[in-house]
Amino acid sequence: MKWKDGGKRSDGWQCERFDDEDSAKVFRDAVDEAGQHWPxxxxxxxxxxxxxxxxxxxxxxxxxxxxxxxxxxxxxxxxxxxxxxxxxxxxxxxxxxxxxxxxxxxxxxxxxxxxxxxxxxxxxxxxxxxxxxxxxxxxxxxxxxxxxxxxxxxxxxxxxxxxxxxxxxxxxxxxxxxSNGVLRSDPGPVYAYVQSAVNEAFPGEPLVPAGMSAGGSQVTVRTLEITNPDPCREARVIVASEVDVSFRFPVGGRAGYFVGGDEMYQFENGGSSTIREIHTQTTKVTGNTVVAPGATLTFNLPIGMGFGLNGTTYNRIQSIIRAVIFVL
Missing domain, CATH: 1.10.150 (DNA polymerase; domain 1)
Known part of the structure; x- marks a missing residue:
């Protein structure tokens, strides 16, 4: 049996199958009683x-x-x-x-x-x-x-x-x-959070490179694996990367560090004595990164040094990468 749900010309077609005519007639009467809706x-x-x-x-x-x-x-x-x-x-x-x-x-x-x-x-x-x-x-x-x-x-x-x-x-x-990645209904939003923290010491206290090129001289790369928890829909990811570098500044010393190619910090010791240790934590946010359905993305965070002068050294690099994953 086929009919318009609601009985109007603009209403959508509905159908129900029967093996015999008598059953179809009973159902037809029930549809009529329900105002052309499913009984x-x-x-x-x-x-x-x-x-x-x-x-x-x-x-x-x-x-x-x-x-x-x-x-x-x-x-x-x-x-x-x-x-x-x-x-x-x-x-x-x-x-x-x-x-x-x-x-x-x-x-x-x-x-x-x-x-x-x-x-x-x-x-x-x-x-x-x-x-x-x-x-x-x-x-x-x-x-x-x-x-x-x-x-x-x-x-x-x-x-x-x-x-x-x-x-x-x-x-x-x-x-x-x-499991084939076919959407079968209207799912709600999905949220996930992952992070990776690294605290790496450099006992030899390397000299800060003197270069002043964009991005500095890369000294390490920190990574975070970001997996889209939804097998059907793309995920949008916001990543916040925190970096803290510890420096030793002789008199007249200078140094800076770069995160993801961007200069985040620079300091010069204009005093009359050595600064045995100084460090500053900075944060860089990367937004609207797309991860394919069910896929895993490796987020790379290159950390570079530059502007080294008068024997300035570094002895520790700390980083935390946090990712918030949205599927809407």
Whole structure:
């Protein structure tokens, strides 16, 4: 059977398949009664789900979902709002479904529910309006979080592999992605943080090179491995690099250091005695670096010296590289 969801010319086409004409007529009448929408409680491709379909009642979606929300570390108001959303928008379709069933919760059944929600009306003050995309994303995220608990349970209540083990699903808040890197839903943002710290001493106290060329004379390179935690989407990375160099300045001595090719520090001893040790920490920020889906980027931080004069030496280079990774 094929019809326009909502009955208007501008509405999207919906379809459901039947093996016999009588079943199709029963469904047609139910669609008519629902105002040309999917009938409440009907799961695409499966029909009405028997309340006893879950062989153990605790695995029925309505019970599992309420327990899931109640067990969260959140305020009483948060829990009341989420349970109300479940009762209004999800239980009419999925309430009797088995949380463990890949047939009850599939791309087709969830897609049909999303299309149904796109046509839903909500009351905002004195006005009745279409459900906003933000509200629908929130509902989808709530549904995904409940299903995710069944996947990460030990032992898992839902298969972590689909299609006979050929495809592994990695769930995110709000959606999932398969092992081939194909986006299967609308995932939420992902955040990660990594850092690398090095404190290297130079007992021989090398002389600071006298060169004054751009970038100075490279004396070391510090690195950080940055991995995109999302297998489907590009990540944007902001890197903050802190460098601290310890110098010894004789009278008339001069030195400077460079980070990533940029001059960050320069000092000259204009006094009448040796400065046995002086050091200054500087920070350089590199933004909007792109890391491909699931890839690892090696961030290189070259550190150089220059402007050496009158036997100025260095004895220690400390560095910390911090990376904040965003997938939006």
């Amino acid at each position: 409440p409680g009907w799961v695409k491709g499966k029909g009405y789900i028997d309340p006893t379909a879950a062989d153990e009642l605790r695995y029925r979606f309505d019970r599992w979902a309420v327990e899931s929300v109640e067990s969260r570390t959140a305020s009483k108001r948060y829990k009341q709002q989420r349970i109300r959303a479940l009762e209004m928008y999800m239980f009419p379709t999925f309430g009797n479904c088995d949380i463990r069933s890949a047939e009850h919760f599939s791309k087709d059944t969830i897609g049909a529910w999303v299309n149904k929600m796109l046509k839903a009306k909500v009351k905002r003050g004195a006005k009745i309006k279409d459900m906003s995309p933000e509200t629908l994303r929130g509902l989808h995220g709530l549904l995904s979080s409940v299903l995710k608990e069944a996947i990460v349970a030990e032992p898992p209540l839902r298969d972590r592999k689909a299609d006979g083990g050929r495809r592994t699903w990695t769930w995110r808040a709000g959606g999932y992605c398969d």
